[in-house]
Amino acid sequence: MNQAINRRYPQVAFPKPKIAVSDCLLGTECRYNGGHAQYDFVRYKLADYVEFKRFCPEAAVIGTPRETVRLVGVEGEIRVMGPKSGSDYTDGLQDYTDKKMRFFHQQEIDGAVVKSRSPSCGLERIKVYRPTGEWFGSQDPMDAGLFTKNLRREFPMIAIEEEGRLQDAWLRENFMLHIFSAARWREFVHSDPSVAELQSFHRDHKYLLLSKNEGLYRKMGPIVAEAAKANLSESLQRYGELFLQAVGTSTSRGKMVNAIEHMYGYFKDQLGESEKEFYQQTLAEFKLGIVPLVSVMKLIEQWIHHFGSDYLATQKIIHPYPAELALRSSVNAYRDFKKK
Secondary structure (H helix, E strand, O other): HHHHHHHHOOOOOOOOEEEEEEHHHHHOOOOOOOOOOOOHHHHHHHHHHOEEEEEEEEHHHHHOOOOOOOOEOOOOOEEEEEOOOOOOOOHHOOOOOOHHHHHHHHOOOOOEEEEOOOOOOOOOOOEEOOOOOOOOOOOOOOOHHHHHHHHHHHHOOOOOEEOHHOOOOHHHHHHHHHHHHHHHHHHHOOOOOOHHOOOOOOOOHHHHHHHHOHHHHHHHHHHHHHHHHHHHHHHHHHHHHHHHHHHHOOOOHHHHHHHHHHHHHHOOOOOOOOHHHHHHHHHHHOOOOOOOOOHHHHHHHHHHHOOOOHHOOOOOOOOOOOOHHHHHHOHHHOOOOOOO
């Protein structure tokens, strides 16, 4: 690539998201039986690009190995109890959780990966037993684990997923878009930005935001337009709330196609008929789930290199996270169905 083209397409730098993670997923032998629940994607791939903040409530409070525990409904409260010993570990686990929540606030975490089916860490569908030890399906409630329930309440805007759900390419793609976008915002705010830099940040995220939540994107524009040195702190706070809400919205294939079509519009007058036909064919195949998103994005990148576009060259939708994660190579990374 010659220097002229290189200047058109600047080197991409990525933030390092801060991710709270269940320690057993990283291979630590802290489960009830002294084993681990290592998830290779988290330990061997994601670890190269994020900063982990480990936690394990049960190991810290009860020890390892230990008896299994479960959620139990007791007089309108959900307690964490050992069915064999009858011990109630709730207060100790809550103390540990409160300390970790304070630590996570200090660290400004961008997301979390939690252990599925755990009475302390599970994200959803954890059985709440009766005091008798019985559970009758639809007659009895289900809830989140104690730690993760607190995590969701304390950090309503961050991305939280179980390791099992991250095996789904679509959920994984949305998780990565969320945590890297949140980390970019965190680093941006700490850089003491100017009004002009806020305008640039908003401009660079235009098509990523359109692929997430166009309604919120339209609300963010006036905040940026009205931002001034005198009200910048308030503008950043208002913008940040909407930005994090927007990037937390699930992307769909349809919304991504809309963003791609907008970018294509910058080049369609410069393309030959055969190039347009190839683009339309590739886009149609992406819509049908035949080819992955990377196939379409590479066409946009090629045109940026060839024709030049300072505006598109800095768009975060092109490289929202490190390419080495290769998430956009899966045809299942985008789909259209009910909102998250």
